[in-house]
Amino acid sequence: MTDSETRTAPAVSGVEIVLDAVTKRYPGQHDPAVDAVSMTIPAGEIVVLVGPSGCGKTTTMRMINRLIEPTSGTVTIDGRDAAGIDADQLRRGIGYSIQQAGLFPHMTVAKNIATxxxxxxxxxxRIAARTDEMLELVGLDPGIYRRRYPRQLSGGQQQRVGVARALAADPPILLMDEPFGAVDPITRGLLQDELLRLQAELGKTIVFVTHDFNEAVKLGDRIAVLGDHSRILQYDRPAAILADPADDTVAGFAGSDAALKQLTLTRIREVPLGECATVSADASVEVARTVAAEWSRVLVLDTGGRPLRWIAGADLAHADSLHEARSAPVETLSAESTLQEALAALLGDRNATAVVTGSHGEYTGLVTIDTLVGHLAALRTANGSGEGTAADVPA
Incomplete structure (x- = not known):
C-alpha cells in the first residue's frame, strides 16, 4: 500500500485531466518535441512527470494550460476541451508555480499573491483576506511578510510565496515546473513536506515536473516516467514502479537502491514513535533533575511544546537553572518526512535519534534506528507472506 492510499483522503477540489494523443511539432524539426502522449490524471492526485532533461516533460505540462499550443490531439479538463476555452480564462483557472518562484520583483508579497x-x-x-489566508497556509506570518519584496526573502520563502500565489484564486489544478530545484537540499525537503501538507488539506489536481526520481517517489500519487519525445515508459504508483520497472530505462531511473527507496513511500507519521523525557523551558532545574533521573538526557520545550535543545542529565547536576546548563542542538523531522529522510538524519546524529514535530512544530515523539529496522522487518514479513507487496497496489 502506498502512502497516498494510507493518508486521510482530503475533500477533493481538483478535476480530472485527460491527454489524448497530444503532440507538439516545431517548424524545421524532423521529430516532434512531444509525440502522441495519452494519459489520465485523476482528480485530486499529484501526478509527477519525471525524465531526463530535454525529453519534453515541461512542454507536455505547458500544453495543459496552453502556454504551448498542441499541434494535434486534445487536452480535456473536467470534461471540457481546453482548446475551446478562452486561453486567458483557462490560465486564470490553473495555478502555475515555477523554479525560483517567478515572482514580480517590483511588487510586494501581497501584490504578487493578489495577481x-x-x-x-x-x-x-476579499483579496486582502485571501492574501493573509494564503500566507498563513504556507507558513509565513502575514504581519511580517505581506509588505516585503521578493529580494527580501530567502529562496525557500520565495518558493512558498510562489505556491501561495498559484493557489490564491483557489484553482482546481496546480502545475508545478521543478519548483524546488533551485533551493538547497534541506529547504527542498521542507518545501516538499509543506506541499504534501497543503495537498492533504486542499485535494487539488497537481501536475509536477522534475528530473529527480527521489522527489517523484516522495510526492507522487502516480509517476509518469518519460523517455524521448515524452513517450510514456511507465505510468503507475511509485511502489509498483520500484517493485517492477517496465524496462531497463525505468530501472535506471529507479536506481540500484530501489529497495531502499521503499523507505520513501512511508511517512514518519505512519510508524510508531518513541518517547523521551521532556521539560518546559520555564521549569526549575530541580524538576528537570527529577525528570532526567531515569533518562540520560531531557528535551527542553518552549511554551508551545516546540523543541529547543537537549540537556544531558550530567549537565544538570551542578547547574542553577536550565538556562545555565550546557545544551546540545535538536535534530528535528516533520511528521510528513519520509523514512528515507529520517535515515539520513539519524546517520548524522551521534545518538541516532531525531525529534519528530507536528504541523505547528510541536514535539510528537522520537524516531530512531530501531524504528526503521522494525519497519523494514515488517515489510520483509509482509512480502514473504505474499501480503502488501508493491505489485498488489490497486490502480
Whole structure:
C-alpha cells in the first residue's frame, strides 16, 4: 500500500485531466518535441512527470494550460476541451508555480499573491483576506511578510510565496515546473513536506515536473516516467514502479537502491514513535533533575511544546537553572518526512535519534534506528507472506 492510499483522503477540489494523443511539432524539426502522449490524471492526485532533461516533460505540462499550443490531439479538463476555452480564462483557472518562484520583483508579497484574484475581479477586502489566508497556509506570518519584496526573502520563502500565489484564486489544478530545484537540499525537503501538507488539506489536481526520481517517489500519487519525445515508459504508483520497472530505462531511473527507496513511500507519521523525557523551558532545574533521573538526557520545550535543545542529565547536576546548563542542538523531522529522510538524519546524529514535530512544530515523539529496522522487518514479513507487496497496489 502506498502512502497516498494510507493518508486521510482530503475533500477533493481538483478535476480530472485527460491527454489524448497530444503532440507538439516545431517548424524545421524532423521529430516532434512531444509525440502522441495519452494519459489520465485523476482528480485530486499529484501526478509527477519525471525524465531526463530535454525529453519534453515541461512542454507536455505547458500544453495543459496552453502556454504551448498542441499541434494535434486534445487536452480535456473536467470534461471540457481546453482548446475551446478562452486561453486567458483557462490560465486564470490553473495555478502555475515555477523554479525560483517567478515572482514580480517590483511588487510586494501581497501584490504578487493578489495577481490572479485581481485579474478575475475580486474586491479589495476579499483579496486582502485571501492574501493573509494564503500566507498563513504556507507558513509565513502575514504581519511580517505581506509588505516585503521578493529580494527580501530567502529562496525557500520565495518558493512558498510562489505556491501561495498559484493557489490564491483557489484553482482546481496546480502545475508545478521543478519548483524546488533551485533551493538547497534541506529547504527542498521542507518545501516538499509543506506541499504534501497543503495537498492533504486542499485535494487539488497537481501536475509536477522534475528530473529527480527521489522527489517523484516522495510526492507522487502516480509517476509518469518519460523517455524521448515524452513517450510514456511507465505510468503507475511509485511502489509498483520500484517493485517492477517496465524496462531497463525505468530501472535506471529507479536506481540500484530501489529497495531502499521503499523507505520513501512511508511517512514518519505512519510508524510508531518513541518517547523521551521532556521539560518546559520555564521549569526549575530541580524538576528537570527529577525528570532526567531515569533518562540520560531531557528535551527542553518552549511554551508551545516546540523543541529547543537537549540537556544531558550530567549537565544538570551542578547547574542553577536550565538556562545555565550546557545544551546540545535538536535534530528535528516533520511528521510528513519520509523514512528515507529520517535515515539520513539519524546517520548524522551521534545518538541516532531525531525529534519528530507536528504541523505547528510541536514535539510528537522520537524516531530512531530501531524504528526503521522494525519497519523494514515488517515489510520483509509482509512480502514473504505474499501480503502488501508493491505489485498488489490497486490502480
Amino acid at each position: 490572479v484574484p485581481g485579474l478575475i475581479g475580486w474586491d479589495r477586502a
